[in-house]
Amino acid sequence: MKRIGIDAIALAVPEGYVELADLAHARSVSPGKFVDGLGVERMAVARAHEDPVALGANAARRLFAMSGADTSRIGLCVVGTETAVDHSKPIAAYLHGLLALPTACRVFEAKHACFGGTAGLLNAVDWIASGSARGRQALVVCTDVARYAIGSAGEPTQGAGAVALLVSENPRLVELEVGVTGSYARDVHDFWRPLHSKEAVVDGHYSVQCYLDALTGAYEAWRHACGTDYSEPIARRCYHVPYGKMAKKAHRHVMALEGKGEAEADASYVEEVGTSLRLPAQIGNVYTGSLYLALASLLEAEASRIEGKRVALFSYGSGCTAEFFAGRVASGAGAFSRALRLAEPLEGRRRYTIPEYEAIRRADADADRRPIESANFGAGTVAFLGVEGERRVYTGYTE
Template identity: 45%
Template sequence: MMALVGPVGPVGIDQLGVYVPEYVLPLDQLAAARGVPVEKLHIGIGAQQMAVAPPWEDAVTLGANAAARAIAQGHISPDEIGLLLVATETGVDHAKPASIFLHELLGVTANCRTLELKHACYSGTAGVMIAADWIRSGAARGRKALVVATDIARYDLHSSAEFTQGAGAVAVVVSEQPRLLALDPISGVFASNVYDFWRPLDRREALVDGKFSVDCYLNALDGAVADYRNGHSTPSGALSEEFAALLYHTPFPKMAYKAHLRLIEGEWRAAGRNPADLGPAAEQSYRTLVEPTLGAARVVGNTYTASLYLCLAWLAEQQGRALEGRSLGLFSYGSGCCAEFFSGQCVAGSAKVAAGIGVADLLAARRTLTVDEYEAFGRDGAGADLPVESRANFCRFAGVREDKRLYERTGSLAQ
């Protein structure tokens, strides 16, 4: 009989790999085409641009390209990966998981557990927590987990939700002795059956009850934070004073503002103070703790499962050295709904790892679309021809034959 594995050390995020499509649409152009005041977008939802996935990109290609970047930047061998989870709500098959496509494209060993996770935008965090618990249990035997959050947020043309689209993926390598963020093993969770956002099996575009979804998000934040406080025996502590930054699931940047205001109001009530007296204090707290996390979200849009981790990658890249040794608070929400509030500490030396993620470079290299080009992408759908020219990526969608989706590698893991 195999001996029991002893306690492992700190567990957390070892590497982040980010990928966004090479196309971007300025929202002021879309606003003009739709007859919507641009202030409604820049101020009302806090967004400036949105990433647009062309017909030859899907959740698999986005995720594989993000994973390839994480593996290359982290100098990780595919043989080190013992658990491969893909979190998405825009999967490509009702039975065959996106994870098995990545398994082949990345050259991961056959002795690796692989599956696809779904709970709207929350499943990326579900994957990270499952991976962390797998490592803490000792079952990993020194191996790493690769969690890939990948999605295309797509809504009907001319709908009110059209301005909150986006696309992208973040690959999260979870390991013992992480080089970026050591995760606290105690988190707070909340779940409730609600219909705030959903996508029936026969629809390509999602349906959303926008105002109700905001209410559900904020109620879930209350519940998850309360559970987190109970787990840490701090029923009335001010979380806004414990962390160097607070990161929120960001379907649109203004949602992070609403969430932080809700958190601060709750802290004031717990301290016996009137939230109506918050005034400039709430704005200052937001500017210090939240605003620095939103740079990528403002110009990428909604990435569903990857949203929180895109914010983390941006913050780490921009403020890495200042964050070392300090704690972060993170809130993940998925419609339907399930939410989790958790925390972690940026480890010594994490700035060196964060500096190589390359989010800013990816964003700067994108090509701007016209509204006509964007609408043509939406009409063409997933069956469109492959491009004549495209950014050099690790892999691409190669078409459908006999109802089977095919993918091909176009680059090296070492690129």
């Protein structure tokens, strides 16, 4: 059987962030309610030029630069997002041009709230397993800007960023268990974003329950799919992380399904989940990329320690659908993770004041209609420059 999985990972984040403690003070809330209550320290804030296309392209460019992968070998490019920039043209089409991918490449966008990236990943795995890849690789990019209304309950659970995944045979990071997944789906209204709005609508308490119900369904389906392999130990677990404390609730829930009490669950949480939450705590919610940001965090922190060990992955998308699956950390993943310098994009970011952050958010409404602006960006950086005749223009893009 072919060995298929995640060969490389790279991140892109906005250049600035808000400290959750600062936001709490501005909203007359105890900092502990945001920082400790949510398990988030900093919230990435995207400016107009840092839209989902730019973030996704920058993550993908970093992926190729750091991994040594060749763009000419990409035969499938899928973008998972729930903050698309167009009702028709997918972000994947923009990335195809910005990255100069081959013309013989299948390109599309996947949408199902935060599940879109996983839909792309599993599609890529099946594409390779079927033989359609013919030795080529897949690029899966998860890119989003999470927005909620200023002053709303969802405001401290915002964030922005992109995670790019290279999917191939003989992966250098994580070999996935092909064909052994647990799926769950149900039509619910826990979270959605109407066509007229850039800000999401969420029924918070109900969404948490939908997440846990989906976790039960997907986990049980996965356990059935595993058969006798179910008994093989899981060393680490990565969950969809809209905020850190949701992962703790999820872990307690899975441990209860395994017949373990809350005290035992909390003890295992530190070892099995803890390191996967370090990067999410510094960025916030990145929607489709949340699970893979957690995986990147885990690998960045301790890939060397867990080479050869099994990692469980749970993806949830509101609306809703979910998938529970697993993989094994590849031999040599520790050294390769260090070479990828996964956390480097977080270095040198700027701390925004609350007035600066609020000004950025006020400008959101007109960001997609702004005229072309000339600006200086770092060499090789993709940025959204504005709209010319209803056409979005980016640095480094030629059609």
